[in-house]
Amino acid sequence: MSGEPFLVHRNLLFTVAYEMLGSAADAEDVLQDSWLRWRNVNHADVRDQRAYLVRIVTRQALNHLRARSRLRETYVGEWLPEPLLTGPDVADDVEFAESVSIAMLTVLETLGPTERAVFVLREVFDVPYDEIAEAVDKTSAAVRQIAHRAKEHVAARRPRVDVRRDEQEEVVARFVTAVNSGDIQGLMDVLAPDVVSVADGGGFVRGAARRPIVGAEKIARYLLGGLAKLGVPFEARPAWVNGAPAIRGEIDGALAGAICFAIDGGRITRIYSIANPHKLQRLDELAELVR
Incomplete structure (x- = not known):
């Protein structure tokens, strides 16, 4: 089973879902749903398995984002992302470390579901625009516009960090x-x-x-x-x-x-x-x- 594509890319898929949701528990639910969908796919027809799996996870994460908006309205007090214990090695990739920081995930909560998905896929995982378009059911041109707006939105709200x-x-x-x-x-x-x-x-x-x-x-x-x-x-x-x-x-x-x-x-x-x-x-x- 070590060569099963879903298991090979599981850590990446979890990270994608977590970045989109800010919740490890929800990310695990997304992975479970995504695994069930992947099992029903004819793998021989999939040219790029990594990209296909990211697309499945993105769609499931978007479903979760849209469904939980009402739950946030009844949440008591401020809502913050679910913290994860990480090793210091994560900080070696400065841009990635910033993207998974509690500060950044809190800012991402101010984006709409599609904007967040586009921002995460493009800015964090460098997914091509055409692949993002397939994942969020938009045209490539629309995705470029969404990405630009989301990037400006995040830049205006992210805390300034200038320290080693x-x-x-x-x-x-x-x-x-x-x-x-x-x-x-x-x-x-x-x-x-x-x-x-x-x-x-x-x-x-x-x-x-x-x-x-x-x-x-x-x-x-x-x-x-x-x-x-x-x-x-x-x-x-x-x-x-x-x-x-x-x-x-x-x-x-x-x-x-x-x-x-x-x-x-x-x-x-x-x-x-x-x-x-x-x-x-x-x-x-x-x-x-x-x-």
Whole structure:
């Protein structure tokens, strides 16, 4: 079975679905549906199996995107992507690491389903326009226009990131030290003055802010004040999440959430805290993201 095309390309197909959906659970559902469809295809008639499989996965992912829009309307608080535990090797491909970052996936949520599919296929996986057109049932000319609009939309909203990997790790290490020691000034020193914090508790986690918090002092006091009220030990541990240095938060030794960042100029400009327990299933298993 090792040569079965679907299994050969499974990591790629998962990555495509995850980039389009921001959810590992939904991506797995897409792969299951896609596998069932692939089994009913006469493989001898398929000239480019990789492209054909990407097309199947894209169509299934689009179905999921369109079906879940109503669910988002009833979601409690802010919605953030599902974090994935990754190795530091993902960061070796800088453009790819940025594309799977929580910051970028959050921006992609502001695109419509077709725009997101086109952007991901073109900008992340460099799929030719004519192949994208087949996947999204549009003309090649229409896809080019959609790609241009989506690229402009994302460029206007993506957080500015201008920092090397070692600098990212140093900033996150300072954040970890400040949080674990309760050092409010140390925490404020590593935060940009206009830093924005977004938390996703999904309505399951007390203390998770349901609206973004803005400002270094306000965020520092809210974070350390909330941890002080827990009554049990909290520890921030460095981790690699979605291709970047991040934090695994543990309460009394149990996984409680992931904290990811956008960093610019040596300071944190965005904080993304994911504590919804239904989104933490992949933080104990290394995800194989490829393109």
